[in-house]
Amino acid sequence: MCTTPPRCGALEDIVTDSPRGAAEFDLIARIRQRATARDDVVLGIGDDAAIVQVPPGRQLVIATDTLNRGVHFPDDTAPADIGWKALAVNLSDLAAMGAQPAWCTLSLSLPHADVAWLDGFLDGFLELAAPHRVALIGGDTTRGPLSICVTVHGFVEPCRALRRDSARVGDDVWVSGTLGDAAGALAQWQAGGARDSWLRARLDRPTPRVLVGHAMAGAANAGIDISDGLLADLGHVCTASGVGAVIELDALPTSASLRGGFDPERRRVLQTSGGDDYELCFCAPAEARIAINTIGAEHATAVTRVGRIVAEAGVVAIDRNGQPWQPAHRGHEHFGR
Amino acid sequence: MCTTPPRCGALEDIVTDSPRGAAEFDLIARIRQRATARDDVVLGIGDDAAIVQVPPGRQLVIATDTLNRGVHFPDDTAPADIGWKALAVNLSDLAAMGAQPAWCTLSLSLPHADVAWLDGFLDGFLELAAPHRVALIGGDTTRGPLSICVTVHGFVEPCRALRRDSARVGDDVWVSGTLGDAAGALAQWQAGGARDSWLRARLDRPTPRVLVGHAMAGAANAGIDISDGLLADLGHVCTASGVGAVIELDALPTSASLRGGFDPERRRVLQTSGGDDYELCFCAPAEARIAINTIGAEHATAVTRVGRIVAEAGVVAIDRNGQPWQPAHRGHEHFGR
Numbered sequence: 001m002c003t004t005p006p007r008c009g010a011l012e013d014i015v016t017d018s019p020r021g022a023a024e025f026d027l028i029a030r031i032r033q034r035a036t037a038r039d040d041v042v043l044g045i046g047d048d049a050a051i052v053q054v055p056p057g058r059q060l061v062i063a064t065d066t067l068n069r070g071v072h073f074p075d076d077t078a079p080a081d082i083g084w085k086a087l088a089v090n091l092s093d094l095a096a097m098g099a100q101p102a103w104c105t106l107s108l109s110l111p112h113a114d115v116a117w118l119d120g121f122l123d124g125f126l127e128l129a130a131p132h133r134v135a136l137i138g139g140d141t142t143r144g145p146l147s148i149c150v151t152v153h154g155f156v157e158p159c160r161a162l163r164r165d166s167a168r169v170g171d172d173v174w175v176s177g178t179l180g181d182a183a184g185a186l187a188q189w190q191a192g193g194a195r196d197s198w199l200r201a202r203l204d205r206p207t208p209r210v211l212v213g214h215a216m217a218g219a220a221n222a223g224i225d226i227s228d229g230l231l232a233d234l235g236h237v238c239t240a241s242g243v244g245a246v247i248e249l250d251a252l253p254t255s256a257s258l259r260g261g262f263d264p265e266r267r268r269v270l271q272t273s274g275g276d277d278y279e280l281c282f283c284a285p286a287e288a289r290i291a292i293n294t295i296g297a298e299h300a301t302a303v304t305r306v307g308r309i310v311a312e313a314g315v316v317a318i319d320r321n322g323q324p325w326q327p328a329h330r331g332h333e334h335f336g337r
Numbered sequence: 338m339c340t341t342p343p344r345c346g347a348l349e350d351i352v353t354d355s356p357r358g359a360a361e362f363d364l365i366a367r368i369r370q371r372a373t374a375r376d377d378v379v380l381g382i383g384d385d386a387a388i389v390q391v392p393p394g395r396q397l398v399i400a401t402d403t404l405n406r407g408v409h410f411p412d413d414t415a416p417a418d419i420g421w422k423a424l425a426v427n428l429s430d431l432a433a434m435g436a437q438p439a440w441c442t443l444s445l446s447l448p449h450a451d452v453a454w455l456d457g458f459l460d461g462f463l464e465l466a467a468p469h470r471v472a473l474i475g476g477d478t479t480r481g482p483l484s485i486c487v488t489v490h491g492f493v494e495p496c497r498a499l500r501r502d503s504a505r506v507g508d509d510v511w512v513s514g515t516l517g518d519a520a521g522a523l524a525q526w527q528a529g530g531a532r533d534s535w536l537r538a539r540l541d542r543p544t545p546r547v548l549v550g551h552a553m554a555g556a557a558n559a560g561i562d563i564s565d566g567l568l569a570d571l572g573h574v575c576t577a578s579g580v581g582a583v584i585e586l587d588a589l590p591t592s593a594s595l596r597g598g599f600d601p602e603r604r605r606v607l608q609t610s611g612g613d614d615y616e617l618c619f620c621a622p623a624e625a626r627i628a629i630n631t632i633g634a635e636h637a638t639a640v641t642r643v644g645r646i647v648a649e650a651g652v653v654a655i656d657r658n659g660q661p662w663q664p665a666h667r668g669h670e671h672f673g674r
Contacts, residue, residue, distance in 0.1 A: 042396055046577065047501050048433035048561060049400035051493065054391045059379055062474065063386035064442040064488060068481030096385035105401040107486045137399065144405030149444045149486035151401060156388065164384050225385060240383065 035126065038135040040102065050137035052103055058155040063093035069146040073204070074189055079120030080127070081204035082148065087128045089227065090152040091208035092278040096225035098162040098217025099154035101210060103137045104129070109144035121148075124205075132210055162216060162223030162282060167241035171221055171283040173307040174292060176209045178255040179230060183274020184262060198257045206278035212303070215295040216282055223282035229273040230306075234281055235315045241283075247272070247307035247317045249325060268325065272317055283309055372463065375472040378440065387474035389440055395492035400430035406483040410541070411526055416457030417464070418541035419485065424465045426564065427489040428545035429615040433562035435499040435554025436491035438547060440474045441466070446481035461542075469547055499553060499560030499619060504578035508558055508620035510644040511629060513546045515592040516567060520611020521599060535594045543615035549640070552632040553619055560619035566610040567643075571618055572652045578620075584609070584644035584654045586662060605662065609654055620646055 035044075043051040054060050067073060067086050077085075087104065094101050106125070110118075129136065134152070181202035188195045189203075209225075216223060222241060224233045230247065238244050252271045262270060284292055289305075296303035317325045372381075380388040391397050404410060404423050414422075424441065431438050443462070447455075466473065471489070518539035525532045526540075546562075553560060559578060561570045567584065575581050589608045599607060621629055626642075633640035654662045 042495075043498070043500065048430040049398045049436065049489075049491075051434070051498055052397050052399065054397055056393070060389050060391055060397070061386045062389065062440070062442060062488075062490070064444050064475060064486070065477055066444040066446060066479050066481075066484075066486060068446055068479055068484075071480050093385040097388070099386065103399070105399060105488060107401050107403040109403060109405055109484060138401060140402055142403045142405055143408050144403075144484060145482040147403075147405075147446060147481060147484050147486075149401070149403060149484075151399075151442060151488040152386075153399070154386075158379075161380070161388055163380065223385075 035136050036130050036133055038102065038133065041135050041137055044135065044137050045139070050103070050105070052137065052153075055155060057157065059158055059161070061094055061097050061099035061154045061156055061161065062151065063090055064149065064151040065089045065093065066147060066149040077204060079117045080124030083121035083124030083126075084128050084205050086148040086150050087125050087134070087152075088206045088208045089278060090150045091128070091132060091134070091210055092206065092225040092227070094152055094154040095208050095210045095213030096162060096223050096280060097154075097156060098160060098213050098223065099156045100214050101132050101134045101152060101154040103135050103153045105151045106136055106139035107149040108139070108141045109147040110141060111144070111146060156217065160217045162213065162220055163240075164222060164224055164237045165240035167222040167237050167243050167283040167309050168285065169243055169309055169311045171285055171309040172289065172305050173234065173245055173247065173281065173283055173309060174220075174303055175226070175230065175253065175279055175281050175306050176212055176296070176301050176303055177207070177277070177279040178253045178258065178302065179226070179277055179279060180258050180267060180271035180274050181255050182206065182276035183270040184258045186274070186276070187270065188261065196257045196261055198255070199261065203276055206276065208278060209280045209301060211299045212295060212301050213280055215299065216280070216284075216292070219288045219291045219295065220282040220284040223280055226275070226277050226279045226281055228275045230281060231272045231315050231317065237281070237283065238309070238313065238315055244310045244312045245307055245315045246310055247315065249317050250320050251304065251306045253302055253304040253306075372473045373467050373470055375439065375470065378472050378474055381472065381474050382476070387440070387442070389474065389490075392492060394494065396495055396498075398431055398434050398436035398491045398493055398498065399488065400427055401486065401488040402426045402430065403484060403486040414541060416454045417461030420458035420461030420463075421465050421542050423485040423487050424462050424471070424489075425543045425545045425615060427487045428465070428469060428471070428547055429543065429562040429564070431489055431491040432545050432547045432550030433499060433560050433617060434491075434493060435497060435550050435560065436493045437551050438469050438471045438489060438491040440472050440490045442488045443473060443476035444486040445476070445478045446484040447478060448481070448483060493554065497554045499550065499557055501559060501561055501574045502577035504559040504574050504580050504620040504646050505622065506580055506646055506648045508622055508646040509626065509642045510571065510582055510584065510618065510620055510646060511557075511640055512563070512567065512590065512616055512618050512643050513549055513633070513638050513640055514544070514614070514616040515590045515595065515639070516563070516614055516616060517595050517604060517608035517611050518592050519543065519613035520607040521595045523611070523613070524607065525598065533594045533598055535592070536598065540613055543613065545615060546617045546638060548636045549632060549638050550617055552636065553617070553621075553629070556625045556628045556632065557619040557621035560617055563612070563614050563616045563618055565612045567618060568609045568652050568654065574618070574620065575646075575650065575652055581647045581649045582644055582652045583647055584652065586654050587657050588641065588643045590639055590641040590643075
């Protein structure tokens with residue numbers, strides 16, 4: 001009765017509700033040729049739904065995020081960068097939970113069928129999917145203003161997820177990578193002046209810290225990814241955990257490009273309130289310091305202690321003299337807001 | 338270390354990437370108050386991702402579909418109807434697989450924060466979610482042209498799913514409910530003349546045949562939901578299964594409203610090529626006829642044999658004289674295409 005299914009079916013579903021034309025079939029051919037296979041995909045693209053198998057002893061982690069043109073990326077963003085980022089922001093959510101990615105669905109709204117755009121989009125999307133072994137298992141394409149909705153699925157061992165509600169008073173606050181780069185790129189783009197290509201790459205091709213996040217699941221108490229700015233996102237952790245945090249401004253990891261492009265006060269705003277870096281912020285007890293530094297080294301990713309969790313509610317940023325510093329505003333500095 | 342999680346967390350994630358304002362918090366309050374709980378949701382809305390537990394011995398079924406204003410529903414559609422339909426089209430995909438729904442995520446793009454619209458949308462969305470015990474476990478809201486992306490998750494026992502590639506020569510072809518109603522409503526709306534409210538309800542509030550589909554998983558060989566029109570969707574089954582089909586036009590189940598509103602030739606077009614009914618089409622061996630009629634009766638849903646699977650490729654519709662009939666065009670008669 002139940003024969004071995006084709007690994008990646010007839011792919012019709014990707015053209016259901018499509019702006020019809022030869023373009024879709026080119027797209028299908030590209031996807032079928034290039035999509036990453038996985039043994040736990042019982043039925044991939046091509047039916048009304050996909051069927052997958054969650055490994056025994058694992059819980060399923062699910063995140064979804066949409067990118068809209070003019071809101072989440074500048075109009076001049078290359079299709080491949082849009083494809084990369086659409087998956088990256090979702091993988092970043094899995095990373096923030098300490099989950100191991102497995103599958104994703106892609107829902108694409110396109111104003112018209114544009115083969116070149118679609119090919120470019122897939123280039124970036126699949127370039128990021130491949131090293132993380134993320135299988136594209138379904139989705140649809142629809143006519144409409146450019147919008148990309150991705151849903152990602154991953155696994156965690158029970159009770160190992162990095163939740164927002166588990167920070168403890170006395171925990172160190174850590175961040176991965178450097179902060180403020182994406183917001184710096186956005187500021188340069190909006191000002192229309194000189195642009196730093198390294199910063200722009202940080203905006204267009206954020207690196208989801210998947211391996212670091214997964215490794216941290218055994219060492220840290222709580223975690224979040226920095227999509228809306230350090231103070232805002234750490235604020236979510238503090239609220240959920242019923243704690244507060246103190247951040248040392250001078251400890252924030254800063255790239256050479258950001259240091260070279262902005263004066264110190266502007267830099268502080270970008271690093272505390274700028275979104276889109278998709279670095280991880282996590283909270284861990286002091287006894288985990290060696291383990292966390294080892295994880296960073298093993299994955300060639302900077303991990304920096306930037307503050308500590310305190311009992312008093314709120315997130316306070318302090319300067320080198322221990323004086324509280326107040327940014328112009330907190331968080332949500334996305335493009336177009 | 339791992340304390341019992343709150344059933345439905347802090348809900349921050351639903352406002353991440355949001356058009357900020359008081360509206361979101363009203364939305365959150367409404368969702369928290371009204372969302373269906375489930376014991377298998379380890380961590381609901383409020384973190385970077387949701388965590389859920391798939392029952393032992395079940396495979397996971399995943400489908401995603403996006404609705405865009407001006408493409409999938411007329412501009413005058415009530416928010417509650419949009420909410421209902423956004424979930425219904427996704428549940429219909431699970432029904433077509435014979436899967437039992439469990440969880441969903443919702444990604445909402447809104448031009449601006451509109452509390453009344455959001456409340457209405459949730460009314461319809463949750464009205465359909467509740468009886469099917471579908472828990473809303475995550476999502477995001479984003480600024481952009483009105484667009485709703487829903488991803489649904491359900492379960493099937495291994496090898497019991499109703500796939501498209503498993504129709505057998507000699508199978509009966511069945512459909513649930515009546516056909517052509519949604520397309521009839523659309524035709525009336527587009528013509529701007531008299532409108533039948535029952536037909537319009539079939540367009541705006543399609544009934545996903547979840548219980549029937551789940552029961553059919555033990556009786557039928559193959560299935561699909563009719564979103565693009567009977568001939569087109571049955572064509573997908575035939576292509577995937579390497580077979581063909583013959584449909585008897587006079588056997589197609591017809592509502593009184595459709596019969597009263599359209600002449601016979603127009604009706605045939607609507608019933609064979611009109612989309613959006615979200616009825617099921619399934620293929621089953623002759624020995625399952627009694628079982629299938631029993632399933633229909635148990636769920637108060639008409640099930641009608643409308644044709645048979647044949648070896649020769651293609652889907653042919655025949656009239657009462659056995660003569661092939663060719664519609665003006667096949668499938669994809671959605672709004673706005």
